[in-house]
Amino acid sequence: MRYYLRKLIGLVVTLILVSLVTFFVFQILPGDPALIILGLDADVNQIEALNRTLGLDRPLTERYISWIKGLFNGDLGISIRYNQSVSSLIGQGLKVTALLALYSMIFTVAIGIPVGLFLASHSRKKYSIPISIVSQLSLSIPSFCMGILLISIFSVRLNLLPSIGYTPISEGFFKSFKSLLLPSLSIALGSSAILIRYVRVSVLKEMGKDYVRTARSKGLSKRRIMYAHVLKNSLIPVITILGLLTADILGGSIIIENIFSLPGIGRLITVSISSRDLPLIQGLVLYLSLIVVICNFIVDLVYSLVDPRIRLR
């Protein structure tokens, strides 16, 4: 119980710190934000009006508190560029980004775990070398380069898949899946390579343990040892990596969404930064980092359920 309490307090502190950073970084914006938004030739009344709508005439701490309150009510202010509420914009974007992240995660796991297992159990065979090379390559190629390469192959050359654009799921699952296939693969190929490494190392470590030798001397088949004993134990540390990969995948989706013109959070961020749309940037940054912090928290919890020893440390 104490473990969970400590973790929970840690979570709350991190959340508060993240919100503080997100809020105060944008307060050091050089110059008058209203002036930047309206341009240099804006008149005084306009600036004053904007300052009032942005709440810039109030003291800093008061603004922070009302911003945080707004977070709980789902009211993060009005976007200047879109003239819509920030929360509803984020909500729309999140639908696309969440789907993209979900597919990417599924691909990552579907590629990463089997290949990692394969490499671990065939560590000294010749066909493991080409696979290692491919996984090293896909680890090193930045996801947006991978995206461009995939577009050149599958859209420009083979004309199999759409190169850009998003089809919402309401227009048919298959169509929507097709529009997200290349983007999610571009993200997943890199992150699955990371997963492959961890799975391989973790399985190899587990294979060297005493209980595996015992199982072997009992006469169990290699396959049975692998799936009934080793797999379960070696996947525990992998859970942590999945948590870290969530952050990676979200970070990767920012650029990938722009390459494939997907109307998600990543695209909103880029637009909001180029148009200096403060309320929107703040809201987006806060949201994304909260998701990452909470994901890591959940990973910690799952980890402690799977491996209770961790609670004692």
Next chain:
Amino acid sequence: MKRYFSNPSFLIGSIILFMMLALLVISFFHTPYDVTAMDLANKLAKPSQEHFLGTDQFGRDILSRVMKGIEVSLLIGFMAVSSGLLFGLLIGSFSGYFGGRLDEIIMKIIDTLMAFPGVLLAMMLIAVFGNGLLNTIIALSVMAVPRFARITRSGYMELRDSDFVKAERIRGAGSLRIMFSHILPNIVSELSATASLSFASAIMSEAGLSYLGLGMQPPSPSLGIMLSEAQDYMLRAPWYVLIPTITIALLVIAFNLIGDGLQEMNGGVK
């Protein structure tokens, strides 16, 4: 030295990096064409004898631009990593050596910075300070600091109570002397592996930011800008988009491989 080059990752990475550096050095003295010289009659030309890698949408020579683009990438990568390393090292060494309250506070801040996914932290800083060369470098070095601080801190924590440090302390060496002339040499190899990997991610992030229009600005020959310009001509000039893509990938691969090689030689698989 021989030990290093017998590691395949390190060897291949070094070969790629050497080729890139060769292009960089040549670009200081000579590029086939002026990087901003336009030739509209000859736009989107296929690779040929005059233009080895073809021309872009304004008829500018792609090879020359790629050569200058490598310069931009390596310059930004170098500046970002070295300042990230410097600050990370300072923060991490004090935090790890002295421990206590200070360490807790610093690490909480570092953890908070690490909660922002990927390039988001850099984007946030660019949103505040604006884009351009210097701000891109600042943003990317802030992004690199937490990683260095963490590695340094764990190294210092491990070594601060070791026998050789105790011996120095008894001999009367001051904290600064112990920290920087006795402990630091022991973690240099680990830091250099991290530096190489951070170099890769700085190059990647610069290209990504410039692609999004948040890093370097046209007509600067950043590889990211070339990529975003080339994407519009994917159907007409498929080779055009592939050139910056492959160049970025090669740069990133080179530093990743070198970093991996160094890490393997340090005796640990990540």
